[in-house]
Structures are given as C-alpha cells and as structure tokens.
Amino acid sequence: MSMLVVRSVTEVRAQIAQWRRTGDNIAVVPTMGALHEGHLSLVRSAKGRAKRVIVTLFVNPTQFNNAEDLAKYPRDEASDIARLDAEHVDMLFAPDVAEMYPEGFATKVSVSRLSEGLCGAHRPGHFDGVATVVTKLLLQTQADSAFFGEKDYQQLSVIRRLARDLDIPVEIVGVPTVREADGLAMSSRNVRLSETARKQAPAMAEALRAAGAAIEAGQPVSSATDTAKTTLLTAGYSQVEYLELRDAETLEPISKLDRPARLLAAGWLDGVRLIDNIAVLPAH
Amino acid sequence: MSMLVVRSVTEVRAQIAQWRRTGDNIAVVPTMGALHEGHLSLVRSAKGRAKRVIVTLFVNPTQFNNAEDLAKYPRDEASDIARLDAEHVDMLFAPDVAEMYPEGFATKVSVSRLSEGLCGAHRPGHFDGVATVVTKLLLQTQADSAFFGEKDYQQLSVIRRLARDLDIPVEIVGVPTVREADGLAMSSRNVRLSETARKQAPAMAEALRAAGAAIEAGQPVSSATDTAKTTLLTAGYSQVEYLELRDAETLEPISKLDRPARLLAAGWLDGVRLIDNIAVLPAH
Known part of the structure; x- marks a missing residue:
C-alpha cells in the first residue's frame, strides 16, 4: 500500500x-x-x-x-x-x-x-x-x-x-450525483434498505425527474411537487419530509421557474432517511 | 510613505x-x-x-x-x-x-x-x-x-x-497591557472621558491592583472584590458591571486562589464603559 x-x-x-x-x-x-x-x-x-x-x-x-x-x-x-x-x-x-x-x-x-x-x-x-x-x-x-x-x-x-x-x-x-443503474442516488445509507425497499427507493429519483420536467414544461410548481409527493407515498415511502423547488444558489423557496432552481426531496423508506435533488432550469 | x-x-x-x-x-x-x-x-x-x-x-x-x-x-x-x-x-x-x-x-x-x-x-x-x-x-x-x-x-x-x-x-x-503614567489601561475609549472623569479613571487599575495583592496575601476573594467595587463607586464610577476572579485559562469563576487567576473588571464612568484586568497568582 x-x-x-x-x-x-x-x-x-x-x-x-x-x-x-x-x-x-x-x-x-x-x-x-x-x-x-x-x-x-x-x-x-x-x-x-x-x-x-x-x-x-x-x-x-x-x-x-x-x-x-x-x-x-x-x-x-x-x-x-x-x-x-x-x-x-x-x-x-x-x-x-x-x-x-x-x-x-x-x-x-x-x-x-x-x-x-x-x-x-x-x-x-x-x-x-x-x-x-x-x-x-x-x-x-x-x-x-x-x-x-x-x-x-x-x-x-x-x-x-x-x-x-x-x-x-x-x-x-x-x-454531480452518481446514481445506480435504476436511478437511485448513491448513499452510504442505501445498504440499510431491505431488498423490497431497495426496489422502491428509485421512486424518489424518478418522481424528481418527472416533476422537474413538468415544471420546465410550464406546469405550476405546487401541482408538480404535489404529484411527486403522492408518487413517493404510493411507491412505499412512509413519509415525505419535503419536496420543494428552491433557488439554486440561495435556496430560497420559489414558486415560479424564473431562474436556475433545484428540486430537493427528503423522505423515509423502511426506517431509512433518503435525500436527492436535481437541477431545474428555465428555458433560455 | x-x-x-x-x-x-x-x-x-x-x-x-x-x-x-x-x-x-x-x-x-x-x-x-x-x-x-x-x-x-x-x-x-x-x-x-x-x-x-x-x-x-x-x-x-x-x-x-x-x-x-x-x-x-x-x-x-x-x-x-x-x-x-x-x-x-x-x-x-x-x-x-x-x-x-x-x-x-x-x-x-x-x-x-x-x-x-x-x-x-x-x-x-x-x-x-x-x-x-x-x-x-x-x-x-x-x-x-x-x-x-x-x-x-x-x-x-x-x-x-x-x-x-x-x-x-x-x-x-x-x-501585556500598556498603561498611562497614572495606571489607567490605554484604550481608544479614554478620549471620550471628560477632564474630571479622566482623573477618576485610574481608580479601576488601582482597585484591581489592591484587590489582587490582598487575594495573593490570603484575603478571601469575595471580601477583596467587594472592597474594590466600593472603591470604584466611591471614586466616581457610576456602575460596576463586574469585578471577578476567574481561572486564567478557562475563565471559570473561582472562589479560592488555587491556580493562576485573572481579576477582571468592567465599569461605567462618565458614560464610557471601561475594562481592565490583572494576573493574580498563587504563592509557589
């Protein structure tokens, strides 16, 4: 060595x-x-x-x-x-x-x-x-x-x-975040997930991706984030702590995609707290 | 230049x-x-x-x-x-x-x-x-x-x-603190003292010196500090914020001179806040 x-x-x-x-x-x-x-x-x-x-x-x-x-x-x-x-x-x-x-x-x-x-x-x-x-x-x-x-x-x-x-x-x-083949953001806490939960976990990455794309396409922010939260709970997450669009630099809440933003989420699955986030960018 | x-x-x-x-x-x-x-x-x-x-x-x-x-x-x-x-x-x-x-x-x-x-x-x-x-x-x-x-x-x-x-x-x-000829600790705030107050100000250094010497000579700490506070108020200070013996390193209050200590004071004179302190050392 x-x-x-x-x-x-x-x-x-x-x-x-x-x-x-x-x-x-x-x-x-x-x-x-x-x-x-x-x-x-x-x-x-x-x-x-x-x-x-x-x-x-x-x-x-x-x-x-x-x-x-x-x-x-x-x-x-x-x-x-x-x-x-x-x-x-x-x-x-x-x-x-x-x-x-x-x-x-x-x-x-x-x-x-x-x-x-x-x-x-x-x-x-x-x-x-x-x-x-x-x-x-x-x-x-x-x-x-x-x-x-x-x-x-x-x-x-x-x-x-x-x-x-x-x-x-x-x-x-x-x-940039490194992801498993199924989209789950790599985290040291992932090893604590049961086999079933491990299969449910990528729902967070997918829900963020879908909500981000919807917001970029012009869907109202709160409607897109509400849908994403429901998706997570349906997929097996027991709780969504937050799923919010924020200013990419100041992290202040934003309700309209008028500047570079970040969509961030935290939720509990199988007793493990998982987080993820993606960039959401206004059209040029 | x-x-x-x-x-x-x-x-x-x-x-x-x-x-x-x-x-x-x-x-x-x-x-x-x-x-x-x-x-x-x-x-x-x-x-x-x-x-x-x-x-x-x-x-x-x-x-x-x-x-x-x-x-x-x-x-x-x-x-x-x-x-x-x-x-x-x-x-x-x-x-x-x-x-x-x-x-x-x-x-x-x-x-x-x-x-x-x-x-x-x-x-x-x-x-x-x-x-x-x-x-x-x-x-x-x-x-x-x-x-x-x-x-x-x-x-x-x-x-x-x-x-x-x-x-x-x-x-x-x-x-180490630099002092005027009459003992007053140099401070940028001293220029705000009236002529009268400037003459009263050295009472703090003198009270600390006397109390420190008394404590080093074996006088109980609270008796020495009480005397010093009275001295300051008599000398023209309008208020003594604190006048206390503390551990020289941790600044924890000490009631007995069993380790290197510092005697520290703050008081108000003529609308100006003055502070000073001295070392107080146990006998070898």
Missing part, C-alpha cells in the same frame, strides 16, 4: 509542508467513510485537479441529531482504505473524536438562512455540525480545493457559503 | 503570496484604529517576531451591541496611517464593511462558555462578532502569528480558543 494513513493533525501538517515545499497543490475529499462509487467520483475529480489528494474519514458525531442514526451509520475502514489505495489517493486522514474535539472544545460555525429550511428544519443542529467540522478539515489540510457531492446539495451550499464568508483560501467544487 | 494601504482581500492575498515566495513570515495585528501606545506595543512585538507585519483597521459593526457606542467609536485613519508608517509596518489592511460582509453573508463563529460571562453577559452577541471577524482576518492574511492585547483578556481567551478549535495555523500572542 502506498497511501499514507494518518490519525493526527500534526502528521497531516508535516506531510503537507513537505508537499508544499515541492510546489504540489492539494485537494481534499471529506467523507464519513462507507465509501461507494459516489465518493470515488469525488476522488477522481480531485485527482484531475491536484497533484496530491487527501481523503478524510470522520463520522462526525456533532452533525447527527439522532443518536440511533449515528450508531447505525455504516463503518468499514479496512474496505475504505483498500478502495482509496486502489485509486492512488496520497493520504487518508482518519482522526478519532478526541483528535477533532479535544477537551475544552467550544467553537461552532453556523450559517444562517441556507441552513434553516429543508434538511435543516428536520435535523436541528445538523448543519452547524457540518459547518464546524468542514471548517476544521479545510484548515487542517490547507487544501487548495475541496470536493463535495451535489447529492447533499444543501450541505454543498452551506459549505460554499462558509468558505466564502470566512475567507478560507480554498475552491469548493461540487460534483 | 513606504507602508502599503490596501482595501481588498484580493490585494492582501496578492501581496502575501509575493512575501511567501521569498520565505518571509507574516504577523498580523488586528485593530479597530484610534491607535494608541497599546496598539504600537502590539506592532513592536509583531515586528520582533516576523519579517512582515500587517495591521488591520476595521471598526467591526457586528461586535457592537450598542449603536451609540459604534457611532461614537473614535476614528482617525490619517493619524493611524502616519503612526503605523513611522513604525515601519509593511501593510495596513483597512477594508470597508461591504468588503468584509458582502451581500448574502451568513456565517457566524461562536465560542461557548468563554464568551458567556463577564463582558459576554453585558454585551449580547459581542464575542460572536469578535470571533467571526477575527477568524476572517486570520484567514484573509494567513499570518503565522497574531497579536492581541491582554487588556481585552476575555477577547484574547476567546480568540485563543477559536484558533485552536478551528485549527487555524496561527500562533496567538497575548501582549
């Missing part, structure tokens, strides 16, 4: 100082492990941009508003390491909780507005946890670029905002 | 990139202007530590909980520039509010516990404003070291904490 596996910020800093001396630029791909093709797509994008790629693996407890979700979050570090090594990642930074949040830790980064609706409304504190840990990871690795999946679109928006607002000298790069 | 005066983060970054290419290390001294000898002491400490010194001048609106205090905050940029140039400062970064908080700005850095008592209890939101703007200034300038006065001891503690917690690659250096 040629990939370095490091556990401390001190080791990360020592290695990046060495890379910096030879002028290597650095990209970081923050993950919570349980890696799938979506993560590997981030890694490949990062490899295309920077000489050195650091992947971070940290299941961040402060972004879980639900203890059961944290406990059930899939973990398989050995398999993750093998996959990343095969992708020729330079370093895996996999700190433990005490390394990230030592005794006395007291600082929080929060992003108003962008964090408030959608997932933020259903997962109190979630985006504060994300914003704080991502700020730390960006500053620990001092990367020139950082790669995040569009699958977590609200998260990507929050991260773009905090990086700009705090003047973190990094480029935030969003990477 | 040899000092660069820049207004934008882009210009700061371009200049520091040039300095970095020749291996120069960089120190930053964040200020709100209205510079006095206390600030110049920070500048001289910074000059002793780094090849390049950046002073920032930004009267940060988000850390003023009181609009009148913000409006009355003394400003004299031309005089500040002349003083800094005479100290051979390399760069003054003096952004306007729109450069620091462009439209859509939404991110806040907050530090729990350390921010909560003392000044934090009397100035709601103050330390969130400080923490956010200092995070920005540290990341904008990418300085190796940053210099802050011990006069604002709670602020210094909050900044040490956030720099450590967010893994900002900077050394935070505290510099």
Whole structure:
C-alpha cells in the first residue's frame, strides 16, 4: 500500500509542508467513510485537479441529531482504505473524536438562512455540525480545493457559503450525483434498505425527474411537487419530509421557474432517511 | 510613505503570496484604529517576531451591541496611517464593511462558555462578532502569528480558543497591557472621558491592583472584590458591571486562589464603559 494513513493533525501538517515545499497543490475529499462509487467520483475529480489528494474519514458525531442514526451509520475502514489505495489517493486522514474535539472544545460555525429550511428544519443542529467540522478539515489540510457531492446539495451550499464568508483560501467544487443503474442516488445509507425497499427507493429519483420536467414544461410548481409527493407515498415511502423547488444558489423557496432552481426531496423508506435533488432550469 | 494601504482581500492575498515566495513570515495585528501606545506595543512585538507585519483597521459593526457606542467609536485613519508608517509596518489592511460582509453573508463563529460571562453577559452577541471577524482576518492574511492585547483578556481567551478549535495555523500572542503614567489601561475609549472623569479613571487599575495583592496575601476573594467595587463607586464610577476572579485559562469563576487567576473588571464612568484586568497568582 502506498497511501499514507494518518490519525493526527500534526502528521497531516508535516506531510503537507513537505508537499508544499515541492510546489504540489492539494485537494481534499471529506467523507464519513462507507465509501461507494459516489465518493470515488469525488476522488477522481480531485485527482484531475491536484497533484496530491487527501481523503478524510470522520463520522462526525456533532452533525447527527439522532443518536440511533449515528450508531447505525455504516463503518468499514479496512474496505475504505483498500478502495482509496486502489485509486492512488496520497493520504487518508482518519482522526478519532478526541483528535477533532479535544477537551475544552467550544467553537461552532453556523450559517444562517441556507441552513434553516429543508434538511435543516428536520435535523436541528445538523448543519452547524457540518459547518464546524468542514471548517476544521479545510484548515487542517490547507487544501487548495475541496470536493463535495451535489447529492447533499444543501450541505454543498452551506459549505460554499462558509468558505466564502470566512475567507478560507480554498475552491469548493461540487460534483454531480452518481446514481445506480435504476436511478437511485448513491448513499452510504442505501445498504440499510431491505431488498423490497431497495426496489422502491428509485421512486424518489424518478418522481424528481418527472416533476422537474413538468415544471420546465410550464406546469405550476405546487401541482408538480404535489404529484411527486403522492408518487413517493404510493411507491412505499412512509413519509415525505419535503419536496420543494428552491433557488439554486440561495435556496430560497420559489414558486415560479424564473431562474436556475433545484428540486430537493427528503423522505423515509423502511426506517431509512433518503435525500436527492436535481437541477431545474428555465428555458433560455 | 513606504507602508502599503490596501482595501481588498484580493490585494492582501496578492501581496502575501509575493512575501511567501521569498520565505518571509507574516504577523498580523488586528485593530479597530484610534491607535494608541497599546496598539504600537502590539506592532513592536509583531515586528520582533516576523519579517512582515500587517495591521488591520476595521471598526467591526457586528461586535457592537450598542449603536451609540459604534457611532461614537473614535476614528482617525490619517493619524493611524502616519503612526503605523513611522513604525515601519509593511501593510495596513483597512477594508470597508461591504468588503468584509458582502451581500448574502451568513456565517457566524461562536465560542461557548468563554464568551458567556463577564463582558459576554453585558454585551449580547459581542464575542460572536469578535470571533467571526477575527477568524476572517486570520484567514484573509494567513499570518503565522497574531497579536492581541491582554487588556481585552476575555477577547484574547476567546480568540485563543477559536484558533485552536478551528485549527487555524496561527500562533496567538497575548501582549501585556500598556498603561498611562497614572495606571489607567490605554484604550481608544479614554478620549471620550471628560477632564474630571479622566482623573477618576485610574481608580479601576488601582482597585484591581489592591484587590489582587490582598487575594495573593490570603484575603478571601469575595471580601477583596467587594472592597474594590466600593472603591470604584466611591471614586466616581457610576456602575460596576463586574469585578471577578476567574481561572486564567478557562475563565471559570473561582472562589479560592488555587491556580493562576485573572481579576477582571468592567465599569461605567462618565458614560464610557471601561475594562481592565490583572494576573493574580498563587504563592509557589
């Protein structure tokens, strides 16, 4: 194995100082492990941009508003390491909780507005946890670029905002969602679905696609989103937390497709919370 | 004049990139202007530590909980520039509010516990404003070291904490308070005192000194602080917001001098809010 596996910020800093001396630029791909093709797509994008790629693996407890979700979050570090090594990642930074949040830790980064609706409304504190840990990871690795999946679109928006607002000298790069052959957005949580639920799950991607196409074709937004919600419940989802059209940049609710928009959804299937989103664009 | 005066983060970054290419290390001294000898002491400490010194001048609106205090905050940029140039400062970064908080700005850095008592209890939101703007200034300038006065001891503690917690690659250096000949801690707000109040003002430094000495000599903490509060009110202060012994690192209240401590006070004199603090140390 040629990939370095490091556990401390001190080791990360020592290695990046060495890379910096030879002028290597650095990209970081923050993950919570349980890696799938979506993560590997981030890694490949990062490899295309920077000489050195650091992947971070940290299941961040402060972004879980639900203890059961944290406990059930899939973990398989050995398999993750093998996959990343095969992708020729330079370093895996996999700190433990005490390394990230030592005794006395007291600082929080929060992003108003962008964090408030959608997932933020259903997962109190979630985006504060994300914003704080991502700020730390960006500053620990001092990367020139950082790669995040569009699958977590609200998260990507929050991260773009905090990086700009705090003047973190990094480029935030969003990477398109990778999907299974049947359209289901790849997610580490998909492994928790039963066989039956796994077959029902792609209904979310399909409902979004259909609603997005209807809105682009001129159907009123609320009628298209109502239809999509009904489709999800009929397909086996037990609950739709939200299914909404939002401004693609500010994430403010919009009722008319007069600018680039995003259609975003979250729902529960078989006790698992799934999310997805797609671009919805006005005609030129 | 040899000092660069820049207004934008882009210009700061371009200049520091040039300095970095020749291996120069960089120190930053964040200020709100209205510079006095206390600030110049920070500048001289910074000059002793780094090849390049950046002073920032930004009267940060988000850390003023009181609009009148913000409006009355003394400003004299031309005089500040002349003083800094005479100290051979390399760069003054003096952004306007729109450069620091462009439209859509939404991110806040907050530090729990350390921010909560003392000044934090009397100035709601103050330390969130400080923490956010200092995070920005540290990341904008990418300085190796940053210099802050011990006069604002709670602020210094909050900044040490956030720099450590967010893994900002900077050394935070505290510099001892500079005092007038009569003991008054230098502050930009001192110019707002009437001639009479200016003569009464040193009572705070003297009361702290006496109480600190009494505590070090074994007097009970509450008796020493009660005496000091009475002294201040007798001397002409209209109100004592707090006068308390705290753990020097965590700022937790302590009732017994069993570790390094800090005695901190805030009070109102002639409509001006003044603060001061001193070290109080247990016998070896």
